Amino acid sequence: xxxxxFAPLLRNAGLANLTRDTxxxxxxxxxxxxxxxxxxxxxxxxxxxxxxxxxxxxVCGLELKNPVGMAAGFDKNAExxxxxxxxxxxxxxxxxxxxxxxxxxxxxxxxxVAPADGxxxxxxFNNEGHDAAFARLKGLRVPAALGVNIGANKDSEDFxxxxxxxxxxxxxxxxxxxxxxxxxxTPGLRNLQADEALTRLLDAVLSAxxxxxxxxxxxxxxxxxxxxxxxxxxARVILATDLDGLIVSNTTVSRDPVAGMENxxxxxxLSGKPLFPLSTQRLAQMRQRVGxxxxxxxxxxxxxxxxLTKIEAGANAIQLYSxxxxxxxxxxxxxxxxxxxxxxxxxxxxxxxxxxxKTDAWARxxxxxx
Numbered sequence: 001x002x003x004x005x006f007a008p009l010l011r012n013a014g015l016a017n018l019t020r021d022t023x024x025x026x027x028x029x030x031x032x033x034x035x036x037x038x039x040x041x042x043x044x045x046x047x048x049x050x051x052x053x054x055x056x057x058x059v060c061g062l063e064l065k066n067p068v069g070m071a072a073g074f075d076k077n078a079e080x081x082x083x084x085x086x087x088x089x090x091x092x093x094x095x096x097x098x099x100x101x102x103x104x105x106x107x108x109x110x111x112x113v114a115p116a117d118g119x120x121x122x123x124x125f126n127n128e129g130h131d132a133a134f135a136r137l138k139g140l141r142v143p144a145a146l147g148v149n150i151g152a153n154k155d156s157e158d159f160x161x162x163x164x165x166x167x168x169x170x171x172x173x174x175x176x177x178x179x180x181x182x183x184x185x186t187p188g189l190r191n192l193q194a195d196e197a198l199t200r201l202l203d204a205v206l207s208a209x210x211x212x213x214x215x216x217x218x219x220x221x222x223x224x225x226x227x228x229x230x231x232x233x234x235a236r237v238i239l240a241t242d243l244d245g246l247i248v249s250n251t252t253v254s255r256d257p258v259a260g261m262e263n264x265x266x267x268x269x270l271s272g273k274p275l276f277p278l279s280t281q282r283l284a285q286m287r288q289r290v291g292x293x294x295x296x297x298x299x300x301x302x303x304x305x306x307x308l309t310k311i312e313a314g315a316n317a318i319q320l321y322s323x324x325x326x327x328x329x330x331x332x333x334x335x336x337x338x339x340x341x342x343x344x345x346x347x348x349x350x351x352x353x354x355x356x357x358k359t360d361a362w363a364r365x366x367x368x369x370x
Contacts, residue, residue, distance in 0.1 A: 006172035024325075028110040028119070028129040031325075032074075039080040044329060047088035055090075055336060056108050056350050059316045060217035060244045062145045062175055062293045066090035066336055067351055068307070071151035071298050071319035072221075076126065078133040085144035088332055090278060091317060092142060094133065095149030096180050099165045101129035106187065109362035111263040112325070113274070117302060118258055119249070119322045122268030124185045125151050130169045137173055148174040149221070154210040160201050164208045171212035179205055182223035182250035184269045190223055195233045202241050224275065224282045224299060225250035231282070235289035245294035247319070248283040251275065255363055276300025276369070280313050284362035287314030302327060304338020309369050311339070311351065 038044065055066035069085050069091030078094040085092050088199035096300050104126025111120045127133070133148070150166025151222025152159040163179055170177060181192040181201065192201050202220070209218055220243060222234060238246070258264040278297025287295055297315025301307050302323040310318050324331055343351055361367050 003143065007148055013237070024112075027108070027114055028236075028325075029107065032110070036075070036079055039083040041234075042083070042201050044087050046086045051088070051090075051336065053339050054340050054349065055351055057316065057350065059145075059296070060176060060219070062091075062217065064090040064145055064317065066337055067145075067311070067315075067317040067339070068332060069093060069145070069296070069319040071321040072096055072147070072180065073121075074321050075121075077128045078136040078148075081142045081144075081146055085142045085146075087329065089144050091145040091147060091319070093147035093149050093178060093319065094137075095127070095147075095178070096125050096151040096183070097127050097130055097133045097148065097166065098125050098151050098153045099156075099169075101132070102106040102126060102155075109268070111266045111268075113261050113263050113270070113272070115256045116258045116272070116274045117323070117326045118270055118272035118274040119325060120263060120266045120268045120270050122185045122266070124154065125183065130166065133171055134173065134266065137170075139171050144173040145218075145316070147178055149180050151180045151183070152186065152189065155171065159192060160204050162304070163201060164204050167205055167208040167212070167221050171209055171216045172214055174216055176217040176219060176244070177209075178221050178247060179221045180221045184223070184225075184251060184253050185356050191236060193222060193226070193230065195237060196236065198237045202237065202243060206241055206243065210289060219243070219247050219294075219296065221247040222282075222286075224252045224279045225230045225254065226344060228285075231285055231289060235286065238293070239290060243293075245296065245316075246286060246290065247296040247298060248286050248315075249275075249279045249299050251299075252278055254278065261275040269357050271299065271325070273300050273302045275322075276302070276306055277367075280310055280362055280367060281365055282331050283310065283315060284313040284359045284367070287356055287359045292342050301335070302331075304335050304341070306369055307335045308339055308342040308354070309358070311354050311365065312324070312356070313362040313367060314356045314359045316355055 105124035
């Protein structure tokens with residue numbers, strides 16, 4: 001294993017320092033693999049105290065100890081959901097997993113846009129497939145809400161059938177499922193966000209869910225690169241179903257926030273700090289369209305203030321990933337402390353009371369993070 005020889009040193013230094021310093025000097029994909037290995041070795045700090053009651057919330061019927069989750073893409077193969085939960089995440093989403101293993105796109109396929117704290121990836125759903133993820137998760141106790149993000153194989157003749165297979169395989173194992181149709185790195189996948197295609201997909205997925213032993217919540221993950229008409233169509237389709245929620249949003253193909261920077265010309269989806277304004281505006285715009293439907297906000301959260309802002313824009317819960325590349329694993333604790341401070345300074349008792357209080361401003365593009 002990559003880090004086994006250095007385990008005693010890393011236990012003293014802490015994984016957070018490793019992430020901020022050593023890992024940033026590595027090739028990005030190598031660094032990611034090293035982080036997964038370190039977590040598997042038990043080198044991540046564990047949460048010492050229970051989360052304060054201000055952070056307890058319920059999303060899609062799931063009782064969360066806090067509203068902060070690890071987004072899909074970090075633990076693609078369900079290798080470390082338990083260590084992540086023990087760190088203090090309220091939700092842990094593994095995947096994206098596809099029915100059959102696939103290698104993804106050729107390397108290099110992961111790039112830092114360091115001046116902007118951004119990341120561009122064109123991974124292409126590289127993962128070990130349903131069987132491997134299922135074997136790791138079966139019987140595993142994860143002290144957080146466990147999500148399984150399901151996708152379609154690149155060479156599949158029927159993307160919808162692949163999502164149905166994902167529901168059938170993980171519906172009785174996961175606390176929730178995420179239908180990922182918004183990655184820009186599988187050709188044709190985002191076409192499933194269109195009106196008729198989305199109707200067919202959700203009909204098939206939710207019909208498969210209805211046949212499972214338990215009614216697992218199903219969320220849909222959408223792209224930030226949607227115009228008003230597309231958002232209207234998505235809202236119209238999902239409100240006619242019993243879909244449980246939306247995750248807003250995936251990465252963007254836009255390069256406006258990082259134009260001219262190193263690696264900005266690489267093909268793929270942009271995430272990290274530069275994504276925050278766009279993803280937060282789309283979150284607020286979808287909140288306006290779907291009423292009280294649960295929303296998970298993801299994209300560009302990089303500080304306690306941006307985490308709070310995402311909730312004020314309309315998120316019932318939030319997810320992190322790219323920011324931890326630059327901010328370190330202790331970012332989770334800092335964000336939770338910031339959310340508690342935000343609740344108390346507003347004179348409220350619970351984080352749920354702040355959901356959507358600034359939706360309209362963010363939907364108009366007038367939101368501010370100061």
